[in-house]
Amino acid sequence: MKPNITPLVMPKWGLSMQEGTLSAWHVEEGQTIRPGQEIMDVETDKIANAVEAADGGLLRRRIGEVGQVYPVKALLGVLAPSEVSDADIDAYVAAFHVPAADEDEEDQGPAYRFADTQSGRLRYAERAGEGDPIVFIHGFGGDLNNWLFNLDAVGAGRPVFALDLPGHGGSTKTIPNPGLAALADAVEQFLEAMGLANVHLVGHSMGGAVACAVALRDQGLVKSLTLVSPAGFGSEINTSYIDGFVAAESRRDLKPVLKDLFADENLVSRQMVDDLLKFKRLDGVAEALRGLATAMYRDGRQVTLLVDELAALKIPILVIWGAKDAVIPVAQAQALQNARVEVLADAGHMAQMEAASRVNELIRSQTAR
Incomplete structure (x- = not known):
C-alpha cells in the first residue's frame, strides 16, 4: 500500500x-x-x-x-x-x-489569456474548476497580479478569473470615456465573452466600485459581492496617493507614494517600484490613469457614491477593510448596513496581500453559497 x-x-x-x-x-x-x-x-x-x-x-x-x-x-x-x-x-x-515549467500544466496556476470585447482586448488569468465562477477585479493602477496570493487559495476546484481593467496590466490602454461606467462596461463585456453567469465578484478599491456597479446593473448576473477597501462608500479619499501615483516618473517619486498601500512599508520592494514604473511608461497608460483619476476622484473627493443603491441589493455583500488603510478611511466600512463587515487589525489598503490568509478564508466562506 x-x-x-x-x-x-x-x-x-x-x-x-x-x-x-x-x-x-x-x-x-x-x-x-x-x-x-x-x-x-x-x-x-x-x-x-x-x-x-x-x-x-x-x-x-x-x-x-x-x-x-x-x-x-x-x-x-x-x-x-x-x-x-x-x-x-x-x-x-x-x-x-x-x-519542469512545462510539466503538469493544469497545476501551474492561472494562465494568462486574452478576450476581445467592445472595450478592447482584455488580459485575464483563469483557473478551471466546477461551480459558480469567482471573478477578481483589481484597483486603480493595479493589475490581476494584485491577487497572486488569493487566486489559487480561494479557487481550489472552482472556476476563477482575474482580469486587467482597461488602462491597466496587459489590457488595452485606451479608454474612450474614462470613468466608472466605462470600467463596468468592460467587466460586463468580459463576463459575456466568457459566458459567465451567477458570478461571485471580488473587487479591491476602485475595482470594488466597479464590482458594485456591475451588480447594480444586472442583479441576476451577480451572486455575491466581496469588497476589499472599496471605493464608492464615502466621499473622503487620500487623493495625494492618487495624484502622486499618476504623476510619479521616477523611483524616488513613486516609492513614498506606494508606502500608503501597506501597513508594513517594507513590502514596497525595489522590484515592485520598478515594475510599476515600467507599466506607467507604456504608451497610453498615463492618459488612461489621468482620465480615470479626473473622472472618479475630482477635487479631492470621490465622485460617485454607491451606498444608497447598494442598500437595496438582495445579494450577500462582504466588506473587508484594513484598519490601517491610508488610502480610503476604514470608517467607511460601516457605511452599508446590509453588508457583513470584517476589519483586519494589521492590514492597510492591500489587505488581500498583507492579510491573505484571513482574506482567503473570508472569500471562501462568502463564495461557498
Whole structure:
C-alpha cells in the first residue's frame, strides 16, 4: 500500500515566479497543521508573504532550510500520519521529482489569456474548476497580479478569473470615456465573452466600485459581492496617493507614494517600484490613469457614491477593510448596513496581500453559497 504522505512545496505566486527564498518556518516537526494555517514565509524578487497549508496533517519532516532559494514546486516539508515509517518518508523524499515549467500544466496556476470585447482586448488569468465562477477585479493602477496570493487559495476546484481593467496590466490602454461606467462596461463585456453567469465578484478599491456597479446593473448576473477597501462608500479619499501615483516618473517619486498601500512599508520592494514604473511608461497608460483619476476622484473627493443603491441589493455583500488603510478611511466600512463587515487589525489598503490568509478564508466562506 502506498504511504499516506503529503508534500509541502514552494508555492507559485503569479505566472512569472520561478523560485523563492524560504525566509522562516512557523511550524515545528511533530506539530499538527490545519488547512489554511500559515506554515512558512517565502520571499520572491517581488514580495514576501506567508504560505498557507493547503492540507492538514502531522509535520514529519522539515526539508527546506531557512535562507535557501528553491525552485517553484520544490519539496520543503512532508506531512504524514505517525504510523508512516521514517524509512517510507526517506524513500519519498529521495524519489521526489520537481516538475519542469512545462510539466503538469493544469497545476501551474492561472494562465494568462486574452478576450476581445467592445472595450478592447482584455488580459485575464483563469483557473478551471466546477461551480459558480469567482471573478477578481483589481484597483486603480493595479493589475490581476494584485491577487497572486488569493487566486489559487480561494479557487481550489472552482472556476476563477482575474482580469486587467482597461488602462491597466496587459489590457488595452485606451479608454474612450474614462470613468466608472466605462470600467463596468468592460467587466460586463468580459463576463459575456466568457459566458459567465451567477458570478461571485471580488473587487479591491476602485475595482470594488466597479464590482458594485456591475451588480447594480444586472442583479441576476451577480451572486455575491466581496469588497476589499472599496471605493464608492464615502466621499473622503487620500487623493495625494492618487495624484502622486499618476504623476510619479521616477523611483524616488513613486516609492513614498506606494508606502500608503501597506501597513508594513517594507513590502514596497525595489522590484515592485520598478515594475510599476515600467507599466506607467507604456504608451497610453498615463492618459488612461489621468482620465480615470479626473473622472472618479475630482477635487479631492470621490465622485460617485454607491451606498444608497447598494442598500437595496438582495445579494450577500462582504466588506473587508484594513484598519490601517491610508488610502480610503476604514470608517467607511460601516457605511452599508446590509453588508457583513470584517476589519483586519494589521492590514492597510492591500489587505488581500498583507492579510491573505484571513482574506482567503473570508472569500471562501462568502463564495461557498
